Amino acid sequence: MHKDDAVMAVSSPRGAAWYVIQCRANQNFRAQENLENQGFTCFQPRLCVEKLRAGRRRRCHEPLFPGYLFIQLHEQGQSWHAIRSTRGVQKLVAFGDRPVAVPDSVVDSLKLNSENAANDGAPAIRPGDRLRIESGPFANLEAVFQRFAGEERVVVLMNMLHKQHALTLALKDVQKI
Template identity: 35%
Template sequence: MPAISSDRSSWYLLQCKPHQDERAHVNLVQQNYVVFHPQFVSERVIRGKAHRVRDSLFPGYLFIHLGGNDNWAPIRSTRGVSRIVEFNHGPATVSENVIEHLRARCIESSESPIDEPLKPGEHLRIVGGPLSTLEGIFISSQGTERVMILLQFLNREHAVCVPLSNLERQQSSIQTTI
């Protein structure tokens, strides 16, 4: 690999061995390298329960901050690291602006509020689809992406299955009479 002659430091892209992003990250940090592993928080249903998990934004890749005087040799033999990504016979540099933007997006992802599961009797408003602007009451979940709600229209109550993405929580004025 060609040596970088400038004293200027830059961010570079590393390719990791399959499913070893975290291992490479830990090993590089232990060697005192500055590493950025962009991750986002997502929800997954595991054994019927929603869990928040961290996923790699770029699976198989890490960013490393290096200068021209840094020792690049240990990187190639670090466990979990496959290679330094190269373009045009030189290491691929990544702009500081891109790294800052990714950091900001990852922070936003981790700070997003945890949505509480819907409870039977909770008031909802339909915000999309053909029934938008109607209000209803949550009855039950129908899988992970649809719910059954009770709507009051045409002077009758109707149980309707609606995509979860078309609903929002509502402090509604709907009165239920039993």
């Protein structure tokens, strides 16, 4: 038996352990789909990010660890050959010649945080939202979001001298209230 044909599992109350798989470039989702079609349990934590596409800000989900995913393997001696030959999979992450299990608590924590992020219905900044300016000459003052000015800047409306003024600020310098 070849040294990587059997995965050494760490004892777990459920008789299974989590391992990390390195995927081929930009094939996380393909690898996960193909492994799940073979009956493996996989987990790929995702992060909700805002991206500018076609001039509009959109929320999308991206892998928290691009190029990697978690796989749950049962019992000692489960064949690595089926995993290694799966489309999208490059290798099982190992130290030396031995794959090392990820503690269940780490994966459980990632799952919990991933679910909370998915259930977080907080919308992106929208016109009319109140913002607090965090830095610069107008620090700690409030303004109203008007629109995005590129990818890293926003236009806000601020009441000064009994009149609304439009200011362009760095996106990192404002916080939604």
